[in-house]
Amino acid sequence: MILASVRKLKSFGIIGxxxxxxxxxxxxxxxxxxxxxxxxxKTKLLAQQAGITVPKLLGTLQYQHDVKLLKEILQPHTEFxxxxxxxxxxxxxxxxxEVEHNLYFKPSGDAVQIADIERHVSNxxxxxxxxxxxxxxxxxxxxxxxxxxxxxxxxxxxPDIRIIxxxxxxxxxxxxxxxxxxxxxxxxxxxxxxxxxxxxxxRALHAVQYGNPVSRHPDTRKTFAELSVPHWDKxxxxxxACYEMxxxxxxxxxxxxxxxxxxxxxxxxxxPGLSIQVANAAGLAPRIAAIEPLATVDPDPLARxxxxxxxFAHTIRTxxxxxxxxxxxxxxxx
Amino acid sequence: xxxxKLRLYILVALIMGLGIGLILYKHFALGFPLSPDDKKPVWxxxxxxxxxxxxxxxxxxxxxxPKTPGIVFIEEEFASPDYxxxxxxxxSGRRAQWSKRTASGAQTAYYRLSIYDxxxxxxxxxxxxxxxxxxxxxxxxxxxxxxxxxxxxxNRSANTETFTRxxxxxxxxxxxxxxxxxxxxxxxxxxxxxxxxxxxxxxEGISARIVRGLYLQDARRRQALTNFVEVYLGGEWRLYNxxxxxxxxxxxxxxxxxxxxxxxDVVGGxxxxxxxxxxxxxxxxxxxxxxxxxxxQAGIIDxxxxxxxxxxxxxxxxxxxxxxxxxxxxxxxxxxxxRTSGTFMPILIxxxxxxxxxxxxxxxxxxxxxxxxxxxxYLSRLNLLFVARISAVIIVVIAIxxxxxxxxNKLGFDQALTVTFFPMIILSWTIERMSVLWEExxxxxxxxxxxxxxxxxxxxxxFMTNRTIExxxxxxxxxxxxxxxxxxxxxxxxxxxxxxxxxxxxLERRHDPGQR
Numbered sequence: 001m002i003l004a005s006v007r008k009l010k011s012f013g014i015i016g017x018x019x020x021x022x023x024x025x026x027x028x029x030x031x032x033x034x035x036x037x038x039x040x041x042k043t044k045l046l047a048q049q050a051g052i053t054v055p056k057l058l059g060t061l062q063y064q065h066d067v068k069l070l071k072e073i074l075q076p077h078t079e080f081x082x083x084x085x086x087x088x089x090x091x092x093x094x095x096x097x098e099v100e101h102n103l104y105f106k107p108s109g110d111a112v113q114i115a116d117i118e119r120h121v122s123n124x125x126x127x128x129x130x131x132x133x134x135x136x137x138x139x140x141x142x143x144x145x146x147x148x149x150x151x152x153x154x155x156x157x158x159p160d161i162r163i164i165x166x167x168x169x170x171x172x173x174x175x176x177x178x179x180x181x182x183x184x185x186x187x188x189x190x191x192x193x194x195x196x197x198x199x200x201x202x203r204a205l206h207a208v209q210y211g212n213p214v215s216r217h218p219d220t221r222k223t224f225a226e227l228s229v230p231h232w233d234k235x236x237x238x239x240x241a242c243y244e245m246x247x248x249x250x251x252x253x254x255x256x257x258x259x260x261x262x263x264x265x266x267x268x269x270x271x272p273g274l275s276i277q278v279a280n281a282a283g284l285a286p287r288i289a290a291i292e293p294l295a296t297v298d299p300d301p302l303a304r305x306x307x308x309x310x311x312f313a314h315t316i317r318t319x320x321x322x323x324x325x326x327x328x329x330x331x332x333x334x
Numbered sequence: 335x336x337x338x339k340l341r342l343y344i345l346v347a348l349i350m351g352l353g354i355g356l357i358l359y360k361h362f363a364l365g366f367p368l369s370p371d372d373k374k375p376v377w378x379x380x381x382x383x384x385x386x387x388x389x390x391x392x393x394x395x396x397x398x399x400p401k402t403p404g405i406v407f408i409e410e411e412f413a414s415p416d417y418x419x420x421x422x423x424x425x426s427g428r429r430a431q432w433s434k435r436t437a438s439g440a441q442t443a444y445y446r447l448s449i450y451d452x453x454x455x456x457x458x459x460x461x462x463x464x465x466x467x468x469x470x471x472x473x474x475x476x477x478x479x480x481x482x483x484x485x486x487x488x489n490r491s492a493n494t495e496t497f498t499r500x501x502x503x504x505x506x507x508x509x510x511x512x513x514x515x516x517x518x519x520x521x522x523x524x525x526x527x528x529x530x531x532x533x534x535x536x537x538e539g540i541s542a543r544i545v546r547g548l549y550l551q552d553a554r555r556r557q558a559l560t561n562f563v564e565v566y567l568g569g570e571w572r573l574y575n576x577x578x579x580x581x582x583x584x585x586x587x588x589x590x591x592x593x594x595x596x597x598x599d600v601v602g603g604x605x606x607x608x609x610x611x612x613x614x615x616x617x618x619x620x621x622x623x624x625x626x627x628x629x630x631q632a633g634i635i636d637x638x639x640x641x642x643x644x645x646x647x648x649x650x651x652x653x654x655x656x657x658x659x660x661x662x663x664x665x666x667x668x669x670x671x672x673r674t675s676g677t678f679m680p681i682l683i684x685x686x687x688x689x690x691x692x693x694x695x696x697x698x699x700x701x702x703x704x705x706x707x708x709x710x711x712y713l714s715r716l717n718l719l720f721v722a723r724i725s726a727v728i729i730v731v732i733a734i735x736x737x738x739x740x741x742x743n744k745l746g747f748d749q750a751l752t753v754t755f756f757p758m759i760i761l762s763w764t765i766e767r768m769s770v771l772w773e774e775x776x777x778x779x780x781x782x783x784x785x786x787x788x789x790x791x792x793x794x795x796x797f798m799t800n801r802t803i804e805x806x807x808x809x810x811x812x813x814x815x816x817x818x819x820x821x822x823x824x825x826x827x828x829x830x831x832x833x834x835x836x837x838x839x840x841l842e843r844r845h846d847p848g849q850r
Contacts (some may be wrong), residue, residue: 002836002839003832003835003836003839004835004836004838004839004841004842006829006830006835006843007836008842009830009834009835009838012832012841012842014834014838014841016828016829016830016831016834016835017671017831018827018828018829018830018831019828019829020666022828023828064719091774092774122719122720125720126719126720126721127720128770129770189775190775190776190780208840211837211840212840213840214708221560224536276842278837278838278840279839281395281841286469331809
């Protein structure tokens with residue numbers, strides 16, 4: 001079958017784009033809060049105020065003539081990430097892992113020159129990657145170091161963890177693993193592997209690449225069965241705290257594990273995508289339906305995490321890849 | 335939430351109702367046809383008046399057909415060389431009057447009329463009350479015959495209606511009795527018979543009058559008017575065919591004159607003759623209705639696009655198609671889930687396709703975008719600022735379009751000259767976006783979005799070039815309200831998009847307990 005039946009998808013609680021836009025984003029995310037997450041500098045500042053770890057800011061460039069300063073800013077660093085402040089979907093991110101003889105090396109091993117980086121920076125400043133083509137700011141961040149836990153599960157890149165937080169409750173999580181095909185980017189569209197993560201334990205549940213189930217990392221051939229995300233409680237805590245930080249009722253928190261600094265937040269998203277359902281082989285609807293009736297949101301993130309773990313944890317099975325059925329009790333069509 | 339929803343639905347219902355109501359009003363009350371192919375027969379009738387002038391002052395007075403709601407007069411023309419002319423309206427009807435101080439020899443005057451039937455039935459004129467029947471004065475023999483005949487007819491009838499019919503039938507009988515023969519006399523011409531019927535009815539106390547009219551038949555010449563009798567029955571005038579007693583106005587019969595005024599009076603001339611000729615043409619019903627409505631200054635038409643100059647009307651023809659394109663885009667995105675590069679870029683492509691024809695348009699689009707992408711790939715190596723680069727792409731696009739025009743002209747493909755209708759700025763922007771998309775998301779995404787845009791554009795094009803849709807959007811701009819209501823409803827759709835059924839199809843397999 002090429003097309004899924006509407007009735008079945010509904011019974012699994014899969015949420016479609018229209019429903020996401022209508023029932024979640026427009027209902028729970030007031031528009032005036034968007035700049036907090038669309039502007040990564042603002043997000044960073046907010047996170048720092050809230051005591052949340054974020055990648056270190058090495059510098060920013062706001063105007064075209066600042067591009068001349070680029071070399072000076074980059075001088076002391078041998079590895080860094082250049083990002084558009086208002087970029088979305090990982091667009092316009094340039095990662096440099098090594099500098100040698102005026103050559104800058106990308107994770108793939110390709111070398112670029114300072115002129116290429118300057119062009120990239122001026123593209124960002126002109127708004128090429130920003131929403132609506134508005135003039136943008138460039139931020140230069142310290143490079144995140146790959147946590148050895150993921151060494152066998154990523155290819156030329158840093159995996160990130162997307163956690164959907166609904167009214168402060170983490171409801172679904174996914175690990176995005178870079179692959180050769182995704183060119184070291186943690187972007188599912190480009191061929192990164194999405195691994196559904198059990199909210200209760202941080203263990204891998206189910207993995208997909210291009211929407212099709214896979215059981216091993218396509219490059220490292222490592223099976224996902226033993227994969228478990230360390231510092232899981234800390235990650236959940238960081239994600240849940242983003243609710244207080246931004247006030248967004250439906251948000252996607254992108255976190256990474258740094259080898260040295262541990263869990264940190266790299267980006268927040270007011271319009272998180274729906275691929276997480278495919279990675280988890282589960283729909284968001286039942287989980288949202290479990291949170292929606294709550295009259296008040298517990299002000300303590302830890303209490304919310306407990307609630308989420310209790311409600312959304314997978315029952316233990318021998319083969320975690322087979323656990324994927326939505327509990328019928330949660331099957332609430334909304 | 336529920337209140338908001340209810341409010342929206344009420345709003346949608348109001349907008350939809352208003353739109354449909356206006357459409358129905360225009361269709362039924364003003365006669366706007368719903369199909370572009372609706373045709374109406376238009377009759378052009380020419381009356382030719384001939385007489386011989388004697389050199390005295392001349393006044394020609396000619397009865398003109400009454401204006402009734404059932405018939406629309408498109409045009410009336412009066413022609414006669416060197417004659418003064420005026421149109422007179424009195425209670426007994428309209429008359430044309432030609433006048434001249436002196437003339438001699440054969441004279442001719444023309445009256446030409448174009449009409450069409452609206453299909454509406456003529457409402458009886460309530461104010462049109464009959465004067466009491468005047469008892470005719472007959473000599474004794476004639477009178478006796480008339481009384482006897484009326485007695486016979488009365489015996490064979492039940493009421494006034496059947497009486498009238500029976501009377502006419504009796505007078506038309508193939509084997510006339512003694513009385514009929516006497517009454518009809520040997521000078522049994524049309525007018526005499528009509529007058530006889532009216533007189534006989536008057537003796538019975540029934541009001542009646544003469545009606546002259548013209549049978550409309552295509553390409554007839556030298557026709558004369560036919561006499562009918564109109565009888566006042568039960569508060570309204572009923573038309574009787576005096577040849578067979580049939581009630582009602584026959585199809586294609588134009589009533590020219592009511593009452594016993596003369597049809598034609600010529601003072602200062604002799605041998606006056608009148609002959610009618612007519613011809614039937616078929617016209618677009620919509621053109622006729624628009625012209626008539628403008629003449630009548632119907633508010634909804636007077637304050638509409640029709641009141642604009644033709645040039646602006648043509649612009650609006652195009653503009654009014656845009657909502658259809660918008661609806662297609664909404665459907666394609668919300669229901670189907672097709673990704674396009676730029677939300678409304680497909681509509682602009684569709685507009686260009688309308689000018690270039692489908693196949694040629696697609697070929698041109700692919701050539702321009704393809705070449706543009708190649709050149710853009712080179713530009714990206716030149717290390718340009720963004721705004722400068724997109725400006726450069728605009729110039730490149732214009733150069734490509736110019737080359738296509740020139741080359742195709744040399745090769746003799748005139749069609750490709752329409753390339754200039756493509757929105758160049760939008761094309762440049764598309765090229766720029768696609769090129770970035772290529773660098774960041776790979777050629778697959780470019781194909782998906784480019785193909786999605788083109789598919790949406792083609793579908794929008796097919797709808798926007800549909801003759802009926804084109805006709806309806808222009809002549810019923812109220813359709814926009816219906817369209818708006820539909821889009822408002824579609825904006826509420828929270829179900830799956832078609833492409834999502836594919837996107838999530840792996841999930842279904844996973845959940846299927848039968849499969850592993």
